[in-house]
Structures are given as C-alpha cells and as structure tokens.
Amino acid sequence: MDHVRQVVVQARQKLYDSSGIYISGDQLAYFRRQIVSRIEELHLESGSDYLEILDNGTEGVEIHHLLKKVFIGDTRFFSHRYQTTAIVDYALPEIIHEKNCETVNIWFHGVGCGEGVYSLMLLLHEQNLRYGHNYKYNIIGSDVDDDALKQAEQAWFRWSSVSHLDEGIREKYFSKEEGNQHRFLPLPGQTITFQQLIPHEIARWQQAEQPDLILFQNILMYYGLRQRQQIAEQLHGRLSPSGYLFVGPTESLYQVTDKFRIIHFTKTLGYKKPGNG
Amino acid sequence: MSTGNEAIEVMRDRIQGIRDLPTLPTVAVEIIGLVQRESSSVMDVAQVMYRDPVLTAKVLKLANSAFYGLRRQVETLNQAMVVLGFSEILNLVQSVAVIQAFNDEQFEPSFDLAAFWDHSVGTGEISRALAGEIGLRFDGTDFTAGLIHDIGKIILELYFHQDFERVLKASRTGKTPLYQSERKLWSVDHTEIGSWLAEKWMLPVRLVDVIRHHHNPLNSSTDPALVAVIHLANTFAKTAEIGFSGDRVIFDLKRDPAWAVLKEHAPAIEEFDLERFTFQLEERVDQGRDFLRIVNS
Numbered sequence A: 001m002d003h004v005r006q007v008v009v010q011a012r013q014k015l016y017d018s019s020g021i022y023i024s025g026d027q028l029a030y031f032r033r034q035i036v037s038r039i040e041e042l043h044l045e046s047g048s049d050y051l052e053i054l055d056n057g058t059e060g061v062e063i064h065h066l067l068k069k070v071f072i073g074d075t076r077f078f079s080h081r082y083q084t085t086a087i088v089d090y091a092l093p094e095i096i097h098e099k100n101c102e103t104v105n106i107w108f109h110g111v112g113c114g115e116g117v118y119s120l121m122l123l124l125h126e127q128n129l130r131y132g133h134n135y136k137y138n139i140i141g142s143d144v145d146d147d148a149l150k151q152a153e154q155a156w157f158r159w160s161s162v163s164h165l166d167e168g169i170r171e172k173y174f175s176k177e178e179g180n181q182h183r184f185l186p187l188p189g190q191t192i193t194f195q196q197l198i199p200h201e202i203a204r205w206q207q208a209e210q211p212d213l214i215l216f217q218n219i220l221m222y223y224g225l226r227q228r229q230q231i232a233e234q235l236h237g238r239l240s241p242s243g244y245l246f247v248g249p250t251e252s253l254y255q256v257t258d259k260f261r262i263i264h265f266t267k268t269l270g271y272k273k274p275g276n277g
Numbered sequence B: 001m002s003t004g005n006e007a008i009e010v011m012r013d014r015i016q017g018i019r020d021l022p023t024l025p026t027v028a029v030e031i032i033g034l035v036q037r038e039s040s041s042v043m044d045v046a047q048v049m050y051r052d053p054v055l056t057a058k059v060l061k062l063a064n065s066a067f068y069g070l071r072r073q074v075e076t077l078n079q080a081m082v083v084l085g086f087s088e089i090l091n092l093v094q095s096v097a098v099i100q101a102f103n104d105e106q107f108e109p110s111f112d113l114a115a116f117w118d119h120s121v122g123t124g125e126i127s128r129a130l131a132g133e134i135g136l137r138f139d140g141t142d143f144t145a146g147l148i149h150d151i152g153k154i155i156l157e158l159y160f161h162q163d164f165e166r167v168l169k170a171s172r173t174g175k176t177p178l179y180q181s182e183r184k185l186w187s188v189d190h191t192e193i194g195s196w197l198a199e200k201w202m203l204p205v206r207l208v209d210v211i212r213h214h215h216n217p218l219n220s221s222t223d224p225a226l227v228a229v230i231h232l233a234n235t236f237a238k239t240a241e242i243g244f245s246g247d248r249v250i251f252d253l254k255r256d257p258a259w260a261v262l263k264e265h266a267p268a269i270e271e272f273d274l275e276r277f278t279f280q281l282e283e284r285v286d287q288g289r290d291f292l293r294i295v296n297s
Helices: A003-019 A025-041 A047-056 A058-071 A081-099 A115-131 A146-154 A167-173 A199-204 A225-238 B004-016 B026-036 B042-049 B053-063 B077-084 B086-100 B113-133 B141-148 B151-159 B161-174 B178-186 B190-200 B205-213 B224-239 B257-265 B267-271 B274-279 B281-296
Strands: A103-109 A136-143 A174-177 A181-184 A190-196 A213-216 A244-247 A261-265 A268-272
Touching: A003 A025, A003 A047, A003 A058, A025 A047, A025 A058, A025 B281, A047 A058, A081 A103, A081 A115, A081 A213, A081 A244, A081 A261, A081 A268, A103 A115, A115 A136, A115 A167, A115 A181, A115 A190, A115 A213, A136 A146, A146 A190, A167 A174, A199 A225, A213 A225, A261 B224, A261 B274, B004 B151, B004 B190, B026 B042, B026 B086, B042 B053, B042 B077, B042 B086, B053 B077, B053 B086, B053 B281, B077 B086, B086 B141, B086 B281, B113 B141, B113 B224, B113 B274, B113 B281, B141 B205, B141 B224, B151 B161, B151 B190, B161 B178, B178 B190, B190 B205, B205 B224, B224 B257, B224 B274, B224 B281, B257 B267, B274 B281
Parallel strands: A103 A136, A103 A213, A136 A190, A213 A244
Antiparallel strands: A174 A181, A244 A268, A261 A268
C-alpha cells in the first residue's frame, strides 16, 4: 500500500469514528484529492503530519474542515438517487399503508439551496401520476444557513444543478429564466415551507404536525457523539410511529441510537421508528 | 392436475433426464471424493491434482493472490496445503471446477453469465467478511458456498430459458422474490434444483445444504450457521446490487430468520457495526472479482 493510500485509509477511519460518516469506495478518489489538497494548504511535510492534526487538532476543527471539503458542493438534482428512490418507492407507500392516510408530513433538514428537497417533490409527483394517486405532501425544509434557505425558497437553480436531467423533465418541472437559470414550478398537492433551524435547538422548535418522514442529511457528522445521541433522541421523539428517518447516504447511527429498526433498501439504509402496535 | 409433490417429481425427472447436464472435470471429482474419505492424505490429493496442470496452476495462482494476502510465495501444492490448509484447497478446487463447468457459449445472448458470477463471488466474499466480523470460521467453505449458492438458476436459464425469462419478469413487475415466482410455475425453485445438481456432482453435504436452504436458513440441519451467513451475504449482495440475482430485496437484519440462528452461534453479531459493513460491501467484493479473473484467465 503506498503512503498516501495509507493516510487516506486512516483518515477515513478517523472520520468515521468521530462523525459516523463513511467515505465509500466511489468517493475515495475524491476524498484522496481533498486530503492531498489539505496537506498542501497546511504546508505539511507528510501525510503522517496530517493524521496527527486530525487526531490532536483543537476540538475536531480539522475533522470539520475535511468534512466540509468533502460534502459541500454536492448541489445537483438527484445526487442521492438511491435514497430518494427508496423513500418514494418503499418508505412512503409503507407509511401511507400503515397509517391509512392520504396526507404525509415530511421534514427535510439540511435542504441547502433546495436541490434535494425539490428532487423528492418531483419524484413524489411522478409517483402520484403513475399510479393515479392523490396523496398530499406537506413539507418543511429547514437548514442552519439562512442565505441558502432564501435561495431554496426562490427555487431558482443554476444550469449546473439541472444540466444532467432529461430535457423532458426540465421542461415539465422548470421554467427557464434569465441567464440560463431554472425555476422549479409549484406542484399540485404539495406544500413546502422553509425555516431556519440549528439542530441542537430542536428541542425548543415548534412543529405544527408530527412528521412521518424525516430527512436529516449529513448534519449529525458535525457533532460529537453525545450531541449526536441527544439529537437522535429528539428526532425519534418527533417522528410519528412507523415513520422513517433518513440520514446521509453514508452516515451511520451506530452507537448513536438503537431505537430505530435499520432497513436495507437498494444501496441505501433507512431508520424506521417502530409502530405503536 | 398434479399435486405439488408430483410436480416436483416431474421437474426432478426432467432435470435428471437432461443428457448434457454440465459435469465437473474428472480430477476435481476425484479430489472431492478423496477428501470426503477419512483415510486420504495431503499427498493423495496432491498426486491427483498434479494430473491436471491447468487446475494446479490456477490453485497456486489463487493461493498467491490478494484473495489470501499471504506474505510468502507458495510454489508447490504441498506448500499451499500446509499454509492454507486442506479445507481451503478443497474449496478452491470446487470453486474453480464449478465456474469452469459453464461458459458463455452455452447460454442465450440475453443471459449475462459474467453478471451471474459477479453476484456469486460477491456473495462468497461478503460471506467471508461477515463470518470474520462475527467470529465464525468455516475454513473457506463460506466463500465456496456463497459462490455456488445460486447454481440452480443456471440450470433454469440453460434448460428452461423461456419460462425462466417469464419468471424473472414476473418477479420484477410483482416485486416478489424470484424463488416464489419459480415455485408458482414449477412448484420448485432454484434452491431445490441447485441442490439436485450438487448431489449429482457429489459435492460435500454442507454445500448441498447451503444451496438447498439459503432462502430458509431455519430449515438447515447440517450447518445452520453457515447457511445463515450465506443467506445474509446473498441478501446484502442483492441490496448492494452486486451482479445479477434476478430480484431485489428490502430487509431488516434483526427480523430476518438468519439473525436468530447467528445470535445463537455467534453472539458477537449483537455488537456488529451493520452500517459500516453495509457501506463497505462494494469494496469488499473486489477481492472476489480478482478470484474470478484468475479462474477465467
């Protein structure tokens, strides 16, 4: 094993141990580039020096820096295709079946500029059309970042966020605006509202409806184990019985909570809150 | 109208009546027989294996590959048997022999044999990893069992191609497990059919048991822990979409029948980091793919 690879493998382990985020095989080459660039930025002499900083830096500052480097910039529609598919094809139909309801409440925390939440809305609409359903979805999108939320609320997207979508999908769900911007159009039966929220203040947050589905993506990784445990506890409390929690696609709740059932879907995991029965 | 048992007998007769049913190489058959006799020695096995230089070369190449990650080069079969153990060598021979019993030319162009083996080596490799994680040891039988667990599907594809296509489609559209769709049509599924072939090939009882019960580990009477490991590895391989398995699954490990079996045989499974294991699945399979590359080279 070459030296850089050793550093990458060890850095991956440290990241997982401290944040619960696993850098999967397909992200590894990108992760390697981020580490090499970080070593250069810090003017370090070797990868071992960098591992030392990851271990002994102030309160996990470098771990956070690395996490941001790896996870920021993930701003395209359907960047978590498997997770979105699992939600739309399996988790939500199961919730609807178990609750025998026509309206589902969704809380999506970490919406950023909105690509993920609008991807979900688009697929939910397609699903309603395909099966002739009339299910309604009330969605709350929240984030720490107020500026990102404002952008999400406007639903305007750069070309780079939508360029990979089929032209038919772009024409059906977006209006083309000035400067090659694309605006996501409102959908019947779906409401979305945006709110700013700092995760460790969840306990004080008022929510009108109990969510049946919570998406809480790549947020917990910025907290220490104890805070992660507290937040997971609060998410469990908020979620309705038989509801689902989806964290980041390679984010783990191992040793954070065992109150959820871990459900394996195709290439993704979901956490199901046991029902009342 | 025939009863379920009659239908199974009809299917069994049809399969046993197939004249060109794939066979294992003579040397492999002899070795499998030798190993099952208690009086056989390492030398006996080596002498038989040397009669097939291609098989010997492949076994040595595999012994020296990343699959085992040995620190020292192994140059002779005797050395390989000392370093890896008798059981590992037997498993290598069986794995190589089964893979080589089939080739692309036997199949309709629509069947992707490489994808079939990809799922199989994936299951084998995940079995090895899972057994290691929870502290179970099977001396290489886990990999071989994972590799050949779906062998019945090959028979269905080879000799019942059109019906098998229909069954695959029914499973896809109905989101039902493939073995259930097979049973609807034939009253029997690939597990039973695969076990008939394995018996015909005189494979060890443990392997026959895995092939027969890999969808129902609670029915295993020979080695329930091994069957449970293969059952889970197969399920993991399906959720990770490794190769072609013919259907999709959604599962909750703790409600799976294999969980109860493994909790009894490997209590370490309670502490198992399931999430990390899941995230690593694709990477783990790479070594198994090397195995396949060497066998097919």
